[in-house]
Amino acid sequence: YSVRAQRYQPQNFHGLIASEKNERGKEVLWTLTWPDYCGEVFPCTTDPSDGVTAQWHLTLADDQGIVVANGRRDEVTPGPTAGTSTHHFVLETEAPTYALAFTVGDYVVDEGGISADGVRFTSYTFPADRETAIGIWSVIPAGLDFFGATLGPYRFGEDFSLVEAEFLLGGMEHVTMPFIGRFDTVQIELQSTVIHELSHHWWGDGVRIRYWADFWLSEGFAEYAMARFYRAYEGEERFFEILDEFKLLAVSAMEDDPHPVRPPEDDIDVLEIFDSIPYRMGAWVLRMLEVRLGTETFDALLTEWFETHFAQAVETEELLSAVNRVSGADYTPFFEQWVYTAEIPQVTVRFSTNG
Numbered sequence: 409y410s411v412r413a414q415r416y417q418p419q420n421f422h423g424l425i426a427s428e429k430n431e432r433g434k435e436v437l438w439t440l441t442w443p444d445y446c447g448e449v450f451p452c453t454t455d456p457s458d459g460v461t462a463q464w465h466l467t468l469a470d471d472q473g474i475v476v477a478n479g480r481r482d483e484v485t486p487g488p489t490a491g492t493s494t495h496h497f498v499l500e501t502e503a504p505t506y507a508l509a510f511t512v513g514d515y516v517v518d519e520g521g522i523s524a525d526g527v528r529f530t531s532y533t534f535p536a537d538r539e540t541a542i543g544i545w546s547v548i549p550a551g552l553d554f555f556g557a558t559l560g561p562y563r564f565g566e567d568f569s570l571v572e573a574e575f576l577l578g579g580m581e582h583v584t585m586p587f588i589g590r591f592d593t594v595q596i597e598l599q600s601t602v603i604h605e606l607s608h609h610w611w612g613d614g615v616r617i618r619y620w621a622d623f624w625l626s627e628g629f630a631e632y633a634m635a636r637f638y639r640a641y642e643g644e645e646r647f648f649e650i651l652d653e654f655k656l657l658a659v660s661a662m663e664d665d666p667h668p669v670r671p672p673e674d675d676i677d678v679l680e681i682f683d684s685i686p687y688r689m690g691a692w693v694l695r696m697l698e699v700r701l702g703t704e705t706f707d708a709l710l711t712e713w714f715e716t717h718f719a720q721a722v723e724t725e726e727l728l729s730a731v732n733r734v735s736g737a738d739y740t741p742f743f744e745q746w747v748y749t750a751e752i753p754q755v756t757v758r759f760s761t762n763g
């Protein structure tokens with residue numbers, strides 16, 4: 409099938425988004441289908457457990473800009489009319505439908521290095537932001553090496569790109585080519601966003617979630633993976649800084665709008681839990697499991713979780729089973745307390761010194 413885009417400007421940044429002209433006088437066309445708007449771009453199932461491979465065939469005017477889509481950049485063929493070309497991309501490994509995307513813009517393309525196992529990193533930045541973005545994003549080969557060595561090899565081919573996105577806050581884990589918002593890139597120069605989005609190629613895009621209620625198995629895992637990267641890359645102090653920040657955000661989210669890390673209903677509106685509870689409290693659940701099981705045992709569990717469930721969907725009860733099996737103990741009470749209950753325990757510590 410084909411979709412013809414004619415300066416379609418939907419409300420609410422859903423689906424296919426065209427800004428008539430950006431501040432540089434260039435047309436920008438991009439998609440954002442998370443969580444369940446893929447149907448506005450292509451026929452799809454919006455279930456987060458659904459995994460799809462994809463081929464993009466994008467026909468554009470030759471002066472329209474650089475096009476980026478998921479997977480391997482394949483051939484460019486002449487378009488149906490003079491001055492147009494069709495750009496082909498192939499994604500051969502399954503990913504969730506919300507992770508499919510393409511964009512067209514006035515990008516500068518830079519090679520950003522290659523990982524130890526041969527994954528090429530490419531950055532797509534807007535001209536004015538190029539230098540800043542490339543500086544922050546240069547961490548990617550180290551990130552690929554870290555996740556590759558600790559969780560298992562990158563399984564989405566030989567290419568990984570970061571793509572600057574016009575109006576996005578934060579990032580979006582579009583498979584093989586996450587979008588990183590201009591705000592995070594040039595306003596606050598936040599590097600942890602790109603590590604978070606990279607880690608989704610193991611958690612979320614790689615191991616998918618069965619229900620939106622299991623959102624923390626994607627976002628909590630991604631936040632925890634990001635913290636673990638900085639522990640290896642910058643040291644313990646940075647690791648504990650990140651964990652402290654997570655704690656403050658989780659407690660404040662729990663005060664504002666309490667809900668469990670994993671709500672009881674399977675099929676929920678994910679926007680109702682789109683806060684620091686699945687993200688930061690989810691990461692803390694993993695940190696607590698790491699401390700209880702010991703880092704080595706817990707890391708082995710994560711590696712096995714990735715190996716066993718890559719390109720499949722998982723739910724929280726399966727994680728509980730895996731923890732029980734690996735530990736030889738019953739973690740049901742732990743999950744009841746931290747994952748299935750909307751509460752931050754209040755702990756009072758009294759101490760006295762003697763002598």
Ligand SMILES: [Zn+2]
Nearest residue numbers: 581604627630
């Ligand atoms: Zn994320």
